[in-house]
Amino acid sequence: MATRKRMSPLAEQILEALEERGYRTTEPRRAVAQVVANQDRHFTAEELRQMLPGLGRATVFRSLKLLVDVGVLCRVLLEDGALHYQMSLRGHHHHLLCVECGISQDLTGCDIEDVLTQTSDRHGFELSGHWLEVYGRCRDCRSKEAVSA
Amino acid sequence: MATRKRMSPLAEQILEALEERGYRTTEPRRAVAQVVANQDRHFTAEELRQMLPGLGRATVFRSLKLLVDVGVLCRVLLEDGALHYQMSLRGHHHHLLCVECGISQDLTGCDIEDVLTQTSDRHGFELSGHWLEVYGRCRDCRSKEAVSA
DNA sequence: GTGGTAACAGATACTTGGGCTCAATAAGGA
DNA sequence: TCCTTATTGAGCCCAAGTATCTGTTACCAC
Ligand SMILES: [Mn+2]
Ligand SMILES: [Mn+2]
Ligand SMILES: [Zn+2]
Ligand SMILES: [Zn+2]
Secondary structure (H helix, E strand, O other), X not given: OOOOOOOOHHHHHHHHHHHHOOOOOOHHXXXXXXXXXXXXXXXXXXXXXXXXXXXXXXXXHHHHHHHHHOOOEEEEEOOOOOEEEEXXXXXXXXXXXXXXXXXXEEEOOOOOHHHHHHHHHHOOOEEEEEEEEXXXXXXXXXXXXXXXX | OOOOOOOOHHHHHHHHHHHHOOOOOOHHHHHHHHXXXXXXXXXXXXXXXXXXXXXXXXXXXHHHHHHHHOOOEEEEEOOOOOEEEEEOOOOOOEEEEEOOOOOEEEXXXXXXXXXXXXXXXXXXXXXXEEEEEEEEEOHHHHHHHHHHO
């Protein structure tokens, strides 16, 4: 029996989220959970794969899909069209993405729902969902420029 | 000299848009403009490629990128993540996408700009852009269901 | 604990949607 | 017409997955 490494509480939570849905706790999933829990930024599938060189490629992609499905990860669409993944608060939310440093901040309150409902109504549409990403410059990047200016 | 086919006014417009930016009018670009001008729905890169079997693959992708850059085409993100292209009104706009029949309707007035500015301000972000797709069911699909119900 | 079974992992091959390079060609201004 | 430069297309490469199949493992029942 291999000595089981101690996992971070966040990693444990991720595995619990899977267990709740009936998924088994396996060694590869433990490894994925541990790595994902340590990320403080969004990352690509390829980056995750490089952080887990021991895992099969298919397993990495399967895990990504699984974690998006159970709500542990969310997809983040960058302005250039690249798709990244990020630890997620559960539920519907959007992102403020800094085009300079790349940091992403979650927008939990979805303030645009009302506007969207009105607009949809005007066009005879029955609203069922939406996808929104917001791009700009974060506080840090702005203040850095202010100093150097 | 090959007999030059008469082009639709819309196709001519597309070529003019390219000329204005200093791009040359070539036979492949004429072909692309003609096909693109005839689409009344969004289409994938692959579909465009099949409509232009004589063109090199790279040329098709280059043309797509070019036409997006000059504002002739816009990218449309379907709910399943697939990327489509569509003739575009110039300038910033969004789409109402019917999840049933797939039709896309342009939203020209961007009503969410104000809300987004406020939200960004609250987070210290300087807003520079956003990406929004709205999903639902169109008037036609709704009324069809109402009849059969 | 053991055993059985369904879930899972990994290897491998395939697909989709592009991008890069480079030699050959063609557009369009002089 | 000539020259320069943009453009094309072949062929290769890459990212991001998916499908299939075989061997392994988690977990539950005993
Ligand atoms: Mn998120
Ligand atoms: Mn559009
Ligand atoms: Zn920033
Ligand atoms: Zn519809």
